Amino acid sequence: MTTDSEATLHCGVNEHYRRIWHTVKLIPAGRVASYGQIADLAGLPGRARMVGKALQAAPKPMQLPWHRVLRSNGQIAFPAGSDTAEEQKGRLQEEEVVVLKNRVRLVEYQWRPDLAELLFGLAF
DNA sequence: CACATGACATCCA
DNA sequence: GTGGATGCCATGT
Numbered sequence: 001m002t003t004d005s006e007a008t009l010h011c012g013v014n015e016h017y018r019r020i021w022h023t024v025k026l027i028p029a030g031r032v033a034s035y036g037q038i039a040d041l042a043g044l045p046g047r048a049r050m051v052g053k054a055l056q057a058a059p060k061p062m063q064l065p066w067h068r069v070l071r072s073n074g075q076i077a078f079p080a081g082s083d084t085a086e087e088q089k090g091r092l093q094e095e096e097v098v099v100l101k102n103r104v105r106l107v108e109y110q111w112r113p114d115l116a117e118l119l120f121g122l123a124f
Numbered sequence: 125c126a127c128a129t130g131a132c133a134t135c136c137a
Numbered sequence: 138g139t140g141g142a143t144g145c146c147a148t149g150t
């Protein structure tokens with residue numbers, strides 16, 4: 001194992017995924033964040049797609065609050081009516097987040113972390 | 125190596 | 138509101 005697989009392992013995706021997962025864990029119950037927002041907070045501006053990959057690759061036992069991550073317009077990223085979308089809607093409603101037409105009102109529910117929150121969360 | 129696909133975002137018509 | 142073009146980049150064929 002010489003070249004890229006090792007390099008990729010060292011400085012690459014795994015490290016990014018770790019940071020993404022960590023950031024998602026910081027979203028408080030009852031609030032939501034967008035993929036792009038998570039990417040930014042994780043130090044990966046412009047890489048919203050990687051957030052999707054990271055969540056997809058996230059081991060289930062990790063218990064990530066993936067349901068709090070939405071599109072930049074507040075929509076659930078899965079096709080309306082799909083099992084996954086329904087589960088996400090259910091989990092959000094458990095947290096008093098209103099979901100209508102597969103979508104959440106970001107003006108009401110989007111997470112807006114203050115500085116102290118970020119310092120505490122990301123300092124690890 | 126080239127190409128397609130995707131739990132996305134932004135800009136513009 | 139819709140839809141297309143572009144940027145982004147890991148993964149799989």
